[in-house]
Amino acid sequence: MERNFTLMSYNCKSVKTAVGDIRHLCQKADIIALQETWLLPHDIPFLDTISSDFEYSGTSAVDTSAGILKGRPYGGVAILWRKGIFKTVSVLQCRNPRITAIKGMLCDRSVIVVSVYMPTNSLENLPVFTECLSEVIAIVEGNEVESVFVLGDFNAHPNELFCNELVSFCSEQNWVCADIEILGVGSDHYTFVSDAHGCRRWLDHCIVTQSAWRTIRGVEIDTNVYSSDHLPLIITCNFNIIRNKTYVTGVQRNNVIWGGRDNAQIKRYREICNSRLRNICFPDEFRICGDKRCKILGHKYVLDKMYNDIVGILAGASEQTCSARTCCPRGGPGKDKRVAGWNKHVLSAHRDAKMKYRIWLLHNKPQSGIVYQHMLETRKRFKSKLNWCLKNQEQIKMDRLATLHAAKNFPKFWTSTNKLNIKPSLPVSVGDQSEPRAIANMFMEHFKVQSPLGSSSTVFDGGAEVDQLPVRFTAKQVAMVINKMSRGKSPGHDGLSIEHFKLA
Structure with a gap:
């Protein structure tokens, strides 16, 4: 029997002020990711008073060791989860005060839920934004869990700097921004209303791994909350279809490559x-x-x-x-992972980015100025060229072989063929087609892999129900x-x- 679970993300702008709305959300949600709790370190146990049905984990962003606190508290993230929803729960260590995470066990299934609060959308804050995303990846890779839900205030409005960076991050990691994917980037949805200007923006999101994406049944935004200028983002999931990888116990995978044997x-x-x-x-x-x-x-x-x-x-x-x-x-295995086209397309950009980054470190990591701008620009240029190479590996390999073939440099042609792990069986003579692009197209057509059965119209997940016998x-x-x-x-x-x- 399908059992749906509800996850919520809510920037409450002070837990103590919005406690009434949060208690109302506890009646509808199983897991709530909170941002901007505005709690001091000694106030974290206040989260336990919100609902007797929920457990909690929280992080304060306020450094009380710096002296007397001036003004109101700021930042802070937390996660509330309904008692009994998980068999066991462990709070994961996060070095960044903008992040808190838990790992929950559901019988033989594991999920990670992360609450994040990103800085204001600006070029100066881009390193902090990318650092938070890197911290999330480190948490996920350190726990080897496939189903991951990252909810929070990303300050990433569609088609702006942070959102473009978030989309690029999801593409690189093969993750999905669930709310944008389901509601549509061109829709009129919003999660934030400015009290000062009345403008509406879509700042809160939920990004998930592919395994978690298969569990999502719906996304909506709750407009019946008034304590904060943010609106809760609601994600409905079915955790029951999550299945972990089958790992072979006692065997070190890829320890032995078959190789040649007598x-x-x-x-x-x-x-x-x-x-x-x-x-x-x-x-x-x-x-x-x-x-x-x-x-x-x-x-x-x-x-x-x-x-x-x-x-x-x-x-x-x-x-x-x-x-x-x-x-x-x-x-x-895995010691020599070459990127085709690195020397030609990426190497100079990598050197520039590395040099500018070291200069930036020597200047004590300034967050503005010409040194900071050079570091960002060279980093972005290197990342762009590397991504292009990774996406065009096959074409770069074919172009390289075609150029060597056109120049009749057959010793290097066959050497490159072995290095790139390609086994061409085309004839040496290709007539008058000496143009590198023409030869590359011949290679592309020759090595194209097509199923004789045609394209598949349906792909069944291992955990999904199939009606056929x-x-x-x-x-x-x-x-x-x-x-x-x-x-x-x-x-x-x-x-x-x-x-x-x-x-x-």
Whole structure:
């Protein structure tokens, strides 16, 4: 049965002033991300008095060690979550007072919820904005959780500096700005009304990972709150469809690249696999259960365990029969990740950005002036050129080969082919087509990959419900498919390559 959860983001402009509205939101929400709480460090426990049904975590932005506080408090973020919604909750360490985050466990699922409060939209504050986003990524990568919800006041109105930077960030990380994606960037929605000028702006957002994006069922803005000049952003989700990655316990993924092996090694690998696989019992749960659409959680655990056992045997056997010379190339996987076109398109911009950044550090990180402007401009230029190269890797490779071919520099042509991991089978002579672009187009057409079945119209998520009957197949069909698979492909997330299956 589907159980929807409600997440809210609300810039309350002082928790103590808006406590009535926040208590009202607690009746409708399961998780509330608050910004501008205006609490001093010793006032954080005030969050516990808002609702007896909620737990809390908060951060004060006020540095009381600086001396006597002048004026009102400022900043501060917090997260409230309904008791019992998570099996366990851990508060994640955040070095930036503009960020607070929690990690919640839902049975076998994990989610991270982050509340952020960004500075005012201006060129001078752009480094602070990007630093906060970098801190969020560090938190996510440090906890290895796929489903992440980042809510808050980003001060990012569509088509302005911060929003453009936020869109660029989501594109680079393959994240989604959920509210803009669902409500539409061209709509008349807003989350902020200026008390001074009456202007309406869309400053509050929710950015999510791809795994979290699949859980979202709706987005809306609550216009019935009056304590603050911001309006709550409401995200409705179904956490039940979240499934974590299946990790193989006890196996170091990608520790062994299959590499070249002699017949004796392959024979030994097959013998180890067969002797160990015989000891795996087919679970009784699969014989007893007659439900073709079984959703029993215990059966999923049994299936995952059997999968882990099989993968562990194959990976362990390959490691046991591996020699360092043939299986583990010097430097290990991932040590030499070249960016095609770096020297030609990116290197000079990278040097300039690095030099200007060091000059900026030597001047004690000024937030304005010519040194600061040069640092920002060179950084933006480097980032732009790097992104362009990353998005046009294949075209840059083909252009490089086409230029060498047109110049009849065949030694470098084949050397570049090996370095770029391309195996062209085109004839050496291409007639009168000496123009590099024409040759590049020939390469592009030659290496284009198209499915003979055409494009797929529907993609089913592993956790989604499918109405069709399960696909049935025989062991003979599985063996036939494995035997026809091409070798030399990259390993999957479990560290296994095609060779592990073909030679087992």
